[in-house]
Amino acid sequence: MLPTPDETPAHDPYAALRIPDFRRLVSARTLLTVATRVQGLVVSWQIYHLTNNPLALGMIGLSEAVPSIVVSLYAGYVADSVRRKNIVVVALALLLLCAAALAFFASPYGIGLLAKDSLYTLPLYGVIFVSGLARGFMGPALFAFMPQLLPDRVLLPNAITWNSTTYQASSVLGPAVGGYLIATLGVADSYLVSTGLLGLALFQFIRIADRPLPPTEGERLNLKDSVLSGLRFIFSNQLVLAALSLDMFAVLFGGAVALLPVFAKDILKVGAAGFGQLEAAPAIGSVLMAIFLTYFPLQRRAGRKLLWAVAGFGLATICFALSRNFYLSLVLLFLTGVFDSVSVIVRSTLIHTYTPEYMKGRVSAVNNIFIGSSNEIGAFESGAAAKLLGTVRSVIFGGLMTLLVVAITAWKADKLRKLESGAAK
Secondary structure (H helix, E strand, C coil): CCCCCCCCCCCCCCCHHHCHHHHHHHHHHHHHHHHHHHHHHHHHHHHHHHHCCHHHHHHHHHHHHHHHHHHHHHHHHHHCCCCHHHHHHHHHHHHHHHHHHHHHHHCHHHHHHHCCCCCCCHHHHHHHHHHHHHHHHHHHHHHHHHHHHCCCHHHHHHHHHHHHHHHHHHHHHHHHHHHHHHHHCCHHHHHHHHHHHHHHHHHHHHCCCCCCCCCCCCCCCCHHHHHHHHHHHHHCCHHHHHHHHHHHHHHHHHCCHHHHHHHHHHHCCCHHHHHHHHHHHHHHHHHHHHHHHHHCCCCCCHHHHHHHHHHHHHHHHHHHHHCCCHHHHHHHHHHHHHHHHHHHHHHHHHHHHHCCHHHHHHHHHHHHHHHHHHHHHHHHHHHHHHHHHCHHHHHHHHHHHHHHHHHHHHHHCHHHHCCCCCCCC
16 A cells, blocks of 8 residues: 555664675675684784784785785776776785685795795784785675665665674674684684685675666766876865864774774783674674664764764773773773764765765776775874884873864864765755
């Protein structure tokens, strides 16, 4: 029975999940995220165990961020010029090979070869560099491909929320599994599990039906202008620019996660299993908040709530640095995830809503430079700051800088501060 004009159709929180190809995308991305989170946790634990140097942890992020940043703008152009599914499949295959290489280097045979070289960690950084290249190309293509799976644009906010929810849920599972695997199977077998999960992700993504590129609406640009058009679009839109800048600097300065091996081993003294729980805590907070927003989406004062959420992220980060109780530290990391989830969903909704379909690859590439790579650069900043200031002081400094960024954004970006809803009307 159709609703009468006086009735409003009930909100369906599962609308996007009713689409088979979207479910396949979500399952593939879940497997991918669990695999990469396991791999990231194992490699950080392995490198810190080998070096006992927090700067070495920062170098992990730098090794991944540099290639991703270098290729990002061109990768955005490729994502708007080549069928997006093909790009993701090739990038996933390369990530699969990288995971297999890490498993080989951690095996007795690989260790035997590398033991002759005093710079044992260099091959690990090399593999991370290659995986950064793959992720640099995959990010824009995956971002732009997701809306093409939806038959109706009205489903976009629901799809974005489910995309974030499942990502955060798999981010919970990844560190928990990784910590358990390190403690029970060791580093080499943990990498093998990650390799198997990536293989399943590749298989699931291949099952998604291909989609043609969206119409360009008359756009005819040469390579240089096309690559730079994503930058021009973002810098001409105060809402999108402010949301990206806010998130970027919060991640850049407020990322205590990169130093969790130091907190787990030397400050809280909870070992590999506790390290996995600390890694999982922010993602648990994120997924619970994302589920809440699935049922109760932000309808009013989205801009103000975004600013308060990032400020809460900074405060929770400062308190985490001061905590010496494992359970209190878990709660504070949980809160950073709660606050971060609001930021991720508002930002993603803004970008998807205000960006034309035919240039989403290029805009996503700039988003990747702003946000995706800021995670890795933030990891390097955290490692370098920890080396100079000490671990605790560096995390406190990062939290304070996050609060300063929020204050400046609230002062300068009046359109974001006054934003009622992330979706365009």
